[in-house]
Amino acid sequence: MDEDDSRAHVVPGSDEELDGADVRGYDFRGSFDFDAMLDSYATTGFQATQLAEAIDIAERMQANDATIYLTITSNIVSSGLREVVAYLIREGYVDVLITTSGSLTEDVIKTEKPFKMGEWDADESELREQGINRLGNIFVPSDRYVWLEEYLYEFFEDFFAEEKVRTPTAFARELGETLDDEDSVLKQAADNDVPVYCPALTDAEVGNFLYYYRQGYDSDVGIEILDDYDSLIEEALLSDTTGLIAVGGGVPKHHAIMTNLFRGGADYVVYISTGIEGDGSLSGAPPNEAVSWGKIKDAENNYTQVEAEATLVFPLLVASAFKN
Amino acid sequence: MDEDDSRAHVVPGSDEELDGADVRGYDFRGSFDFDAMLDSYATTGFQATQLAEAIDIAERMQANDATIYLTITSNIVSSGLREVVAYLIREGYVDVLITTSGSLTEDVIKTEKPFKMGEWDADESELREQGINRLGNIFVPSDRYVWLEEYLYEFFEDFFAEEKVRTPTAFARELGETLDDEDSVLKQAADNDVPVYCPALTDAEVGNFLYYYRQGYDSDVGIEILDDYDSLIEEALLSDTTGLIAVGGGVPKHHAIMTNLFRGGADYVVYISTGIEGDGSLSGAPPNEAVSWGKIKDAENNYTQVEAEATLVFPLLVASAFKN
Amino acid sequence: MDEDDSRAHVVPGSDEELDGADVRGYDFRGSFDFDAMLDSYATTGFQATQLAEAIDIAERMQANDATIYLTITSNIVSSGLREVVAYLIREGYVDVLITTSGSLTEDVIKTEKPFKMGEWDADESELREQGINRLGNIFVPSDRYVWLEEYLYEFFEDFFAEEKVRTPTAFARELGETLDDEDSVLKQAADNDVPVYCPALTDAEVGNFLYYYRQGYDSDVGIEILDDYDSLIEEALLSDTTGLIAVGGGVPKHHAIMTNLFRGGADYVVYISTGIEGDGSLSGAPPNEAVSWGKIKDAENNYTQVEAEATLVFPLLVASAFKN
Amino acid sequence: MDEDDSRAHVVPGSDEELDGADVRGYDFRGSFDFDAMLDSYATTGFQATQLAEAIDIAERMQANDATIYLTITSNIVSSGLREVVAYLIREGYVDVLITTSGSLTEDVIKTEKPFKMGEWDADESELREQGINRLGNIFVPSDRYVWLEEYLYEFFEDFFAEEKVRTPTAFARELGETLDDEDSVLKQAADNDVPVYCPALTDAEVGNFLYYYRQGYDSDVGIEILDDYDSLIEEALLSDTTGLIAVGGGVPKHHAIMTNLFRGGADYVVYISTGIEGDGSLSGAPPNEAVSWGKIKDAENNYTQVEAEATLVFPLLVASAFKN
Numbered sequence A, B, C, D: 001m002d003e004d005d006s007r008a009h010v011v012p013g014s015d016e017e018l019d020g021a022d023v024r025g026y027d028f029r030g031s032f033d034f035d036a037m038l039d040s041y042a043t044t045g046f047q048a049t050q051l052a053e054a055i056d057i058a059e060r061m062q063a064n065d066a067t068i069y070l071t072i073t074s075n076i077v078s079s080g081l082r083e084v085v086a087y088l089i090r091e092g093y094v095d096v097l098i099t100t101s102g103s104l105t106e107d108v109i110k111t112e113k114p115f116k117m118g119e120w121d122a123d124e125s126e127l128r129e130q131g132i133n134r135l136g137n138i139f140v141p142s143d144r145y146v147w148l149e150e151y152l153y154e155f156f157e158d159f160f161a162e163e164k165v166r167t168p169t170a171f172a173r174e175l176g177e178t179l180d181d182e183d184s185v186l187k188q189a190a191d192n193d194v195p196v197y198c199p200a201l202t203d204a205e206v207g208n209f210l211y212y213y214r215q216g217y218d219s220d221v222g223i224e225i226l227d228d229y230d231s232l233i234e235e236a237l238l239s240d241t242t243g244l245i246a247v248g249g250g251v252p253k254h255h256a257i258m259t260n261l262f263r264g265g266a267d268y269v270v271y272i273s274t275g276i277e278g279d280g281s282l283s284g285a286p287p288n289e290a291v292s293w294g295k296i297k298d299a300e301n302n303y304t305q306v307e308a309e310a311t312l313v314f315p316l317l318v319a320s321a322f323k324n
């Protein structure tokens, strides 16, 4: 290989015209403008551009009157995003909420007693001795669960009074109705007729306390999950247009895309996730995998994913797309 | 600051005696010895050391006759780890299996038709047109689901024949009994009396086909989930010693540690996960977070986590700790 | 174990008083207030809290007149963060910049021709044929490098005219002086006497074109790197207080902490990184690892790490801590 | 939409014939066979399949007499993979080694005193007081650096005795020649004429001690980096076929692919990395990004990436592809 060859490799010399926007970040000159900064994310590249796409898609969901599904993992309610989710429901932006069981119990606790900022690297033995439960950098003293147990016991009595076998959506709705906190996700969902789907209802303190309840009071009560799944499918079948915002993965994310399969896929989709594609997990699967299954529609610019921890970006998405 | 000061910072000069082992990798001289190589992982550092710890803990689970819980996400069954899980159950190494719904349907399909190796970056529109569903780098042609629907319909008829409301464990067991494949997870579980817990049973094709079944045949059938949760708690309460291997996170992992809370925590725990701690997720939470909750016991060297994609390391764990 | 025992495990009943703040997210009621939203990150938990800490530490760097080191990987300049970095230098917020070689060449190109927004999953063969180089979701047509080669050749002639062996800092400064773009990182660094350290100067197009230059024009030119390292150490020794913001990892991050070792550690440190701790890498090592080495001081709340992709959070940090 | 429509979405009914292999994991029946297990990785899916591809490509590198470049980050030498790298060089499998500066100093230390297995979550203040430096879960007592300083001082005298300005490759080679440990990477490289490239030679203790050396003994010594880059380019230009194994990312990985650009790209490439694509980093960039630049050839199955921490998988790759 002579030098000219090597040069040809190094500098091929094309100057293809490209129609993409110029990469350019926010101009911090002059007075700061939050909206302009978020607009600049579109041309900042990497995940900033993904976030700008997510905002655009979320806006189009609304412009096209989509039925909006919000799916959240339980830790979203552990964090301060609980209040943000409650806001979205209160303002009528969300039509269907899908989550896991921890969301329910933690939302109830927070109506009475706050969670506390803590430390990631706290000593686990000390915490255990002090009765402090750690959730990332959040601390939840155990007295919260003592209070919750009592609260739920009373609720269980009412909830199972007329019917012995109930559904998770009924559980969430009737529990929400007992709450008195405008920042409660469950209360807002109940007040605004937003169904809260939670198939694995046992997988948190609800399950634990129902165990005691069945041991001590009434062994016949039950939670049945097929009814809810039918409703969720029908929600999809009856919607002209659907939009899906999945904050985190797991069962909630899959529940939303799977039931959208019945209508040929969700129309607009935003994923916010720390999951990785390379483990073949559902949580890490990017939107285009769901397109192959027909769970998301194969249209133009109708889906995107922001690879980020949600507390960092979800408030930005809400501030930009769900606030006027 | 004069030079001597700076030097003191750079080379503080301690020579603390340390009792840790010397860091030293496998010696590839001479003929290759697989066991010796895995032993060397203990002193190789980083995640290799974590894997060596996991193997050690898994061995101690057995030496101490622990009730062993294996929790797996659905994609484990999508992958070739299905056969490895079936092996573990067949050989009596696993006492309780906890999983999500995709595991069940995919295990059944594989008794009849294989999944196929595919490509991560296949074009989603083409796949959709060809009726090929993508799961990471695995392809599942849609005919599998046509076959599955028929298979499950027949099964549903039998399953709901006597009782209209059933549990996920009964579902898994009776479905497993219909299968005729020694590499089937469900068949091995059924044959070896290993209960298969799966609270969110609706969240896969089971749910979809039950929807049609209820529409078309019998709208009264139901799946009730409290009974199973009680059994799982009692499993924990009745065990002298428990060991938990969580492959991936999600509901299965939490189900296992949460029910071990009732006995003051699992005795031995191995997590294999790609989850990250910094997102505050349950899937990413390391074992010591669960110690603060009392879900894992606070003892010596009784838990560890391998940060890795499971297909890479689970066969190594099995080869070393569950093969003699 | 009787039921009471199990209950004691499940609800240990402590109500330890905790002095942490209540976990609480932004209140979206009323008109939107960007600063209040970022303030709320402190009590939102997970990475939002990390970002709030980073902002606080960055503010304290300034309040305490720290010598501020900014370290960036090359892709920061590929992205729209280039303009943000240029702003920080232009406004006098940064005293030392440490980076890798791609930053230099890309900054120069952008003074003449923009990079373009592209696609993550573009077909690599097509791109190659069209002479489009991909950098994540950013496209760089090859003509940029044709232009750059000419530009650098002329520069090399001047740069090596008087002295044959030069340093990377001299290279960056004199190159910056030739540029005519207020958004150029190198120009701002040159204009504001901010040294740009870049030990691995060969590892990008600079190296490639210097190879041709040495072949074709002058084989005696050289780049010597010890002088620069001495200066960087002396920068640390002469500073009363140092603050370090590492955007990404690699050589730049290590260069900054290693030279701060000479003064007993950096006083204030913010890392923004996608690196993971579990691979034992320098890029993923959290601040407390550097404390063990004496590269970061062991004080109160003087360091933190935000686990995030920089384009998402760096503009927020700048808007909050470096804009008045 | 009526039911039949929804069914058409759910079960599209194609049965495309696929030519991919059946997904199938290792059969643990019978006696354990390590090679058969690694073979089964090809059809296990997810990252196991990536590892099987990596092994296949590494074997083809050798079958095609490729010049093999191994690039490693410094922490590889911190870990027990040091001995594995030394083996590869000793046995003649590696032609070019590219690394960062920490590799050099740590390899030298280990010829005299071992690193020690430690703890990820050790208290940083205690470690600092005890003079123990932490590197992930590895401890390095500070006395190692006291010893190293003396050792390097003597070496510097010889190294700079005849020429004042030297290159990193000369540094590595002559340093390696002084060592007396068959498991030393530098010694094996010196003995086997494998050049060790390390452009950012200052970025570790080498830099620190050269600072003192220049202050105290001889301020004229220097390290020049253009010569080495020329040699590395020529290495690429003179090779008929090149193969590249990048363990970790950073400067070493980029140095290898960038210089392969001069010959139109590397022929065979294996990346092992924990880096993520979504941050637009060089360390996280998958092989196909490099294809767009011409740094990797666009051929059939000639590159792959294993998303994994190296200590877990590199020994498997070596055992399978570099051991006979």
Ligand SMILES: NC(=O)c1ccc[n+]([C@@H]2O[C@H](COP(=O)([O-])OP(=O)(O)OC[C@H]3O[C@@H](n4cnc5c(N)ncnc54)[C@H](O)[C@@H]3O)[C@@H](O)[C@H]2O)c1
Binding pocket: A249, A250, A251, A254, A275, A279, A280, A281, A282, A283, A284, B072, B073, B074, B075, B078, B100, B101, B102, B103, B106, B135, B200, B203, B204, B205, B247, B248, B249, B250, B251, B252, B272, B273, B274, B275, B276, B283, B284, B308, B309, B310, B311, D046
């Ligand atoms: N094949 C499928 O994945 C599939 C099929 C049908 C339905 N579903 C449904 O999707 C829902 C969510 O799936 P899930 O709860 O089983 O878990 P998941 O796939 O969402 O994974 C949860 C977490 O486990 C970890 N993980 C997953 N795969 C891993 C691997 N290979 N190695 C290491 N760690 C890994 C990751 O941290 C991940 O975030 C479930 O209800 C399930 O039934 C999944």
Ligand SMILES: NC(=O)c1ccc[n+]([C@@H]2O[C@H](COP(=O)([O-])OP(=O)(O)OC[C@H]3O[C@@H](n4cnc5c(N)ncnc54)[C@H](O)[C@@H]3O)[C@@H](O)[C@H]2O)c1
Binding pocket: B046, C249, C250, C251, C254, C275, C279, C280, C281, C282, C283, C284, D072, D073, D074, D075, D078, D100, D101, D102, D103, D106, D135, D200, D203, D204, D205, D247, D248, D249, D250, D251, D252, D272, D273, D274, D275, D276, D283, D284, D308, D309, D310, D311
């Ligand atoms: N022991 C040390 O790590 C050490 C010691 C002294 C100096 N330094 C200096 O720090 C600087 C930065 O270090 P670096 O450039 O060697 O790389 P790095 O440690 O910063 O790693 C770069 C990238 O490689 C990947 N990677 C690293 N370790 C991996 C692993 N175990 N498995 C898979 N992927 C992995 C990750 O994506 C990481 O982001 C260098 O100048 C080096 O000399 C490092």
